[in-house]
Amino acid sequence: MSLGDRIAEVSVNDAVRASVSYDQPRTGGDGLYWLEARPDVGGGTTVTRWRSGEGKRDVSPKGFDVASGVHAYGGGSFAVAEGTLWCVGRDGLYRSRRHGDELELVSHGSFGDLTIGDGELLAVRESEQGDELVAVSLTGAPQVRTLALSRGFLGAPRPSPDWLAWTAWSERDMPWDACEVWVASYPPRGSVESAVRLAGGPGESAVEPRWGPDGALYFVSDRNGWWNLYRWNGLKVEAVAPIAGECAAEPWELGYASYGFLDDGRIVVAVQEGPRHRLVIIEPGGAVRPVDLPYTSLKPYLAVQGTTVALIGSSPTAAPQVALIDLADADPQVEVLATSEHAGLDGARVSVPTELRVPVANGREVVALVYPPTSAAADWRAPVIVRAHPGPTASCLLRLDWQAQFFTSRGFAVVDVDYLGSTGYGRVFRESLYGRWGLDDVDDCAAVAVHLLSTGWAVPGQVFIRGASAGGYTALHAVAQDGPFAAVTAVSAIVDPDRWAETVPRFQRAHAMRLRGGAGPVCAADVQRPVLLIHGTADEVAVVEDVRELANELTSLGMVPELLLLPHVGHFVASSRQAGAALEAELAHYRSVMADAANDRRGLHSG
Template identity: 45%
Template sequence: MLWVQADEQGCGLMAWSRSSGTTRLTPPEVEVGNIVHAYGGGAFAAGPGRIWYVDATDGQLQTLAVQEPNAEPTPLTGGQQAGSGDLIYYDGELLGVQEGEHGDTVTAWDTSNGLARTLLTSSGFLAAPRLAPGRLAWLTWGQDAMPWDSAELWCADYHPGGVPIGAVLVAGGPDEAVAEPRWGPDGSLYFMSDRSGWMNLHRWDGTSVRSVASMDAECAAAPWELGYASYTFLPDHRIAMIARRGTLDQLVLVEQEGVRELELPFTSIKPYMATVGDHVAMIAATPITAPAVVVVDPDGSFVIIAGQSPVPSAPRPTTGHTAGGVTYLLHRPSTSLAGPLPLIVRAHPGPTDGITYRRDAFIDFFTHNGFAIVDVAYRGSTGFGRAFRRSLYGRWGLDDVADCAEVAEHLLATGTTTPGSVFIAGASAGGYTALHAVCAAGPFAAAIARSPIIDPKSWAATVPRFQRAHAVALDGGGGRVRSEAIRKPVLLVHGANDPITSAADTLALAHDLQDRRSSVELLLLDTESHTLSAPHLAEAVLDAELRFLRAMMRSER
């Protein structure tokens, strides 16, 4: 079992087996990762006795003999390669997706000599090349679409060293998203499709497509990254799969008798599942534990391989719903504080993201400092089906703001918090929501925006190619955040060289607010990070946010 883990030594490739435990495969100075389609994914693959990975510093494909003590990685090819992702090894070939300025290719490398061949090209996007004896499957979607809205699954005859022949369309189209194709042990092609309105597992036997497990649940995440695996095949014809209903992830087994839900404490599961013998390996978290690598027995027992131990004193969040039907998760401080609490309404960085039922650094930090946090599943969030996921298109900056305000008003009415102590925070798209939330009369006393989008139209012109269609689809609601419209104090946080959202728009907004003598604070960090999640960055950001909110609370007294 392999995974990438960030620690004090960098972002390295880890391995685990029952016989040898956990070991680090890549040297300490190596950073494993990629930026294909802006968000990367699928940066490593394994074959007999070897691994291949992408060096995050230069995009070079490297190979490493895992059985040789202290083996040094060597380039797969003699020259520099374009960034690669969605890597997979099969029968002497390494396949991967490469992105250029004007489109994608699926490339095959002969692992014996590093020679590369182009198998597929597209002016749009390609993903998930998956091989079986004599067959190659892949995904594609156009420049004007996002893969969770419209994608196609194709299959062709293929043999290593050759070219795909006789491609046929298996599933997908303008009104159907298809994701995560994988060849099953029975020779059928499995994949996720939202043709029913929910992202469910389907199977193609070469002639027809049938549903494998129909349920009102999202069994695959919106594919922001390459290489997602929301299901995995087990012995005895069983399939382990994630099922998300609203805010809660569950591990389920598809068996001959039907679908069985495992009784596990995990409430958040990342879409990186694998089979280890007759067990399931996954990255999972609980309301009181951060994500950990877990190996699960189908009988429901499990072992934590890597990750933090539970923190019994941490509080469990409360799931709630407003009268208008907006779902939220409320996190309270672990200490029993008398009376109403200061409240941070957090708009997730979606819009196709969702709120996760798990512990994280933001919640830990602010609940430790006496704040309650509420995460809002505003319109557009994942976990509620295709129609809900698309409901924010053309309404961004309006309906998301309304949903966040409705949750805040609900918690004011229930006495959880008091007027003047309600704040809104968000990152990226959530930052756009937070800023629009203080452009109108409402419950929020101030806003925090990390790496925010300021102007959807300028963002659409500068955002990476992968995300342009998303920017266009969302636009038409709130429009640009205008300095003259902002009514409450704001804290703006941005990385100076952010490749996803331009810091220039944030700086311009900050300067406009300063010229208007509006209350604004700016924290500009010397980094290319968009998420600002690295420990040294996160600490600086959290400290600045706490100082800002405490100052706002003092000014209200």
């Protein structure tokens, strides 16, 4: 992106069009592939191929949404073998023998983590009864064979000659709480035999197994408090390179690849440290060397071929882009293959965040990213939108977010808060919100807001809080008490943790059980500030009935909320075709509150 001096409001259409997202880069024999989701054309997801000298083109049929519903959040939704595209739609597993051809339904069901083995496709298939590891022949009439069964969850089927590794966790756990790595004898097109648990269990999350070129099995475990890389050589498990950072992302989806093997014996790893990501290389002797890149945020998908790694990177001045990084020399070469920028935003000035650390109780610090108004001077003072990230097992992302720029270009400051329970700070910090949800997260967001008011950055009476999903629950509780916030926007919000534990898809039920016990349900009678509720009617993660009920209760108490229901929209409003309507409603909500406050002040003066 070219940054210039043009200061203009970022339009709703531009903010949505620039929110194209990329996922799951994978190498294939005939190019590099990735997923591309385009909110401006309805939010559908397409498989795209890039070839040197040819550029990129779509290879899945137009109008087909490549989307996996496995474990509610999907992942690993396509693979390519010998020119055949295998991908997942909402109703099953598909294949296309020639790129762009109509897809053939192979099997009904919920599939994910598609992996190419020796002559077969391996995958996870989910039902309400549990998970299966399955194998499908790559040639002839495809037959689905079951390799392993679990009442809980399975993931990451990773084959090697004569062996198969995978992950497993129980229905009582989330994979970031207790996840196991298993290994078993497995001749291709045979059966799994003599399975052994290699790592993980209560108090340890072991994820992302992958066979190395040396024949060892590698995986990431948080047994030392951080997700770090380990290696099993057939006899023992040993640490590869201790790092005070997270060498894996919290596994909301299947198919993550946070590390990969270069063909010269080195390992490339994406590491998260607070809100920042970096790329490092682990030398054969264990030395860790940082890679100098123009990115501060990396998605947990690395695709390695030779000494080149494909990744999805971004920074405060560059929206997510697909890039090839040549690591053959000490000075890495970066080639950008795709970017979500477009002509409407070329040359626009953006707000670049600063990192803020606010002391709170028990000697902790809360990390926040502060995006000042786009045209602000060094001593700016502005209305502020504090954002509680979703998850809550997730984190702020230090990357260009055009939906944040939509507000900063209109004179607001936007502040993202890594409250207690966020990822990027180790296992203890991540687990500390369990049983405290709606309490410590709210306190952390409020502490940041109070700090901004005390320093004079925030305008009194014009500090707002917004959150999506679990962040919506945090935001609603923040206005269910006296505090610094003048109004709330809750998108796809969770309202009642107990009821959510009953209605949420089975993957996340353990999450709901562990989080609850803190503030309890949002009580309409406690809400003290104006409320905007935005929710998709097709949301399967946080059902719309709970939000409707809260809106009705608020109305009966005389505190009429604003309610925007988005027909046919699921849990992820920001990537839907209705994202623009949601942004406009949120902006109007804040301006209305500010106008009402100004009118009240004028009334007091005139009285």
